Amino acid sequence: MTSRDTIFTRLGRYGYFAVGGAIFFALLFAFVFVRGGYLLTVMQLAMIYGVFCIGLNFFMGYTGQASFGQNAFAALGGYGTAVLCVQFGWEPVFALIASMAIAGIASVIVGYPTLRLRGHYLAMATFALGLITYDISVQWTSVTQGYMGYSGIPPLGIGPFTIEDERMKLVCLMVILLFGLWVSGRLRNSRFGRALRAISTSELGAAALGINVARYKLAAFVIAALYASASGSLFAHVVGFISPEVFGLQMVVVTFTMLYVGGVGTVLGPAVGAIIASLLPEIVRSTGRFQDIAYALALIVMLIYVPKGLSALGGLGRSRVAEPGAGS
Amino acid sequence: MPSLIEVEGLSASYGHVAALKPVDLRVEEGEFVTVLGPNGAGKTTLLRAISRLVASQGRVSFKGQNISGLSTHRLAKLGIIMVQEGRGLFGEMTVYENLLLGAYNLGSEIEKVEGRFEQVFGLFPRLRERASQVAASMSGGEQQMLAVGRALMAGPKLLMLDEPSLGLAPKVAAEILDTLGELNRNGLGILLVEQKAPLALKLARRVYVLSSGSVRAELPANEIKSHHDLARYYFH
Known part of the structure; x- marks a missing residue:
């Protein structure tokens, strides 16, 4: 057997898909990096949304709960970092970390009573949370500057080192996204992650094995809030401007689309979905005034033919035997 | 010596429908107890009420300790483990x-x-x-x-099983129940809910017959010789 045969045999269909996907995204990233311009901004935003979606995936994918209000924590992150940097002159990195801490504490306070609800009730409660935060960001003008938004937010950096070059911003965001994915993957296959996935299948079944369902749901909610806050802060530092609209209802719709296109409950799905759903409007832009229709059609086709998301494509036709060592 | 588990006046309802009327039951250390009864007798509700998977009233003691107010996951930590009807597996996991x-x-x-x-x-x-x-x-x-x-x-200190033979070929069901017998011989307390009386009676030391949410009889397993005996209790 040649070494080539050995590698191909070991890879299998799923391996081919993984390697192919990695090469595709590496080439895409290189193309965007070299070409620059508007695509660079699109990719930067995709990375930021990707971070948000990784968190959303913790709560919706791994734990199987519905939340339409994670944008509230992105707003906390965005405004937190803006106020701390612009008003108090904090270093961006410390402002980002502090905003995440604030969002984490807020998510515990909000999540404790809210997560007693289930299903549609939980979805509606979290939706209300997003709406309330939006209203606060509009009305509390002394802090948020209302519809005018917050400008002059410094780029990411620490001390004399700031990341002002757009290409370096993209590289920095990609590193953060990959780190977020790594953490997500590690947690998913840990004791903690298995408990979350058990809750996703059956809350009663999980409780019957000794899992404290309420505590784990809260933990997943907090983790989702931390990721959301980080993405809000990153948006503020990368774009330099935030307004209530950035964290409004549009964000909920866009991130849901990304999560389902990429694959809810999978490790890579949030990143894949964020990149594909961000680039798709650019791809269909050539259809002119039909671009919205083309975009919607493309999404519908994806959801019909790949209902488990693009990152689950490699599993099509695969035997139902898990990868060796999975879940260890 | 206190019982492994002792249930006193345990009741549960779904809305206004009383699925379990106040029931008394006990399982001693290392004992194999079976609960028999027709469909809708309240057998599953009984196990779910003990595990606090449904809201219930009444007193439940474990080795003499009152555990009535404990939540499901705390009961599991004590060693009260239930195998649910339909198995309750996490199907997408290995x-x-x-x-x-x-x-x-x-x-x-x-x-x-x-x-x-x-x-x-x-x-x-x-x-x-x-x-x-x-x-x-x-x-x-x-x-x-x-x-x-x-x-x-x-x-587990107490293993509760809800109709483990459901939907299985007789040979496979017998194999699984044999394993339960072996576990019991090694000292594990077992509370089995089962409709297939002949299988369950082979293993059990004592039997509770449940019908319409109430215990109709509590008797040694070897006293039930035929379906006729059971039917007498079901329709008592």
Whole structure:
């Protein structure tokens, strides 16, 4: 057997898909990096949304709960970092970390009573949370500057080192996204992650094995809030401007689309979905005034033919035997 | 010596419908007790009420300690483990992951977890062969083995099973019940809810007959000789 045969045999269909996907995204990233311009901004935003979606995936994918209000924590992150940097002159990195801490504490306070609800009730409660935060960001003008938004937010950096070059911003965001994915993957296959996935299948079944369902749901909610806050802060530092609209209802719709296109409950799905759903409007832009229709059609086709998301494509036709060592 | 578990006046209802009228029941240390009864007798509700999977009233003691107010996950930590009707497996997870979840309460005590794996694989060698297989893709019998195996991973003091033979071929059902018998001989307290009386009566020391949410009879298993005896209690 040649070494080539050995590698191909070991890879299998799923391996081919993984390697192919990695090469595709590496080439895409290189193309965007070299070409620059508007695509660079699109990719930067995709990375930021990707971070948000990784968190959303913790709560919706791994734990199987519905939340339409994670944008509230992105707003906390965005405004937190803006106020701390612009008003108090904090270093961006410390402002980002502090905003995440604030969002984490807020998510515990909000999540404790809210997560007693289930299903549609939980979805509606979290939706209300997003709406309330939006209203606060509009009305509390002394802090948020209302519809005018917050400008002059410094780029990411620490001390004399700031990341002002757009290409370096993209590289920095990609590193953060990959780190977020790594953490997500590690947690998913840990004791903690298995408990979350058990809750996703059956809350009663999980409780019957000794899992404290309420505590784990809260933990997943907090983790989702931390990721959301980080993405809000990153948006503020990368774009330099935030307004209530950035964290409004549009964000909920866009991130849901990304999560389902990429694959809810999978490790890579949030990143894949964020990149594909961000680039798709650019791809269909050539259809002119039909671009919205083309975009919607493309999404519908994806959801019909790949209902488990693009990152689950490699599993099509695969035997139902898990990868060796999975879940260890 | 206090009973392993003692239930006094346990009742539960779904809305306005009383599924379980005040019931008294006990299982001694190392005892095999079976609850028999027709469809809708309240057998499943009884186990779910003990596990606090449904809201219930009444007193439940475990080794003399009142555990009435404890939540489901705390009961599991005490060693009161239930294998639910329909197995309650996490279908998208592998056999290995399901078993690991069974040992959830052991945390990171790796040696203990490995010991439990060996015990379960010793009882059900097929689970070792299928360790990396997704649970939902296994046969009904294998799934039931996994459900029992997962419960054993938790190191139960009292194992409660809700109709483990449901939907299984007679030979497979007998195989699983034989394993339960073996576990009981090794000192494990078992409370079995079953409709297939002949299978259950072979193993049990005592039997409770449940009908319309109430205990109709409590008697030694060897006193029930035929279906006719049971029917007498069902329609008492």
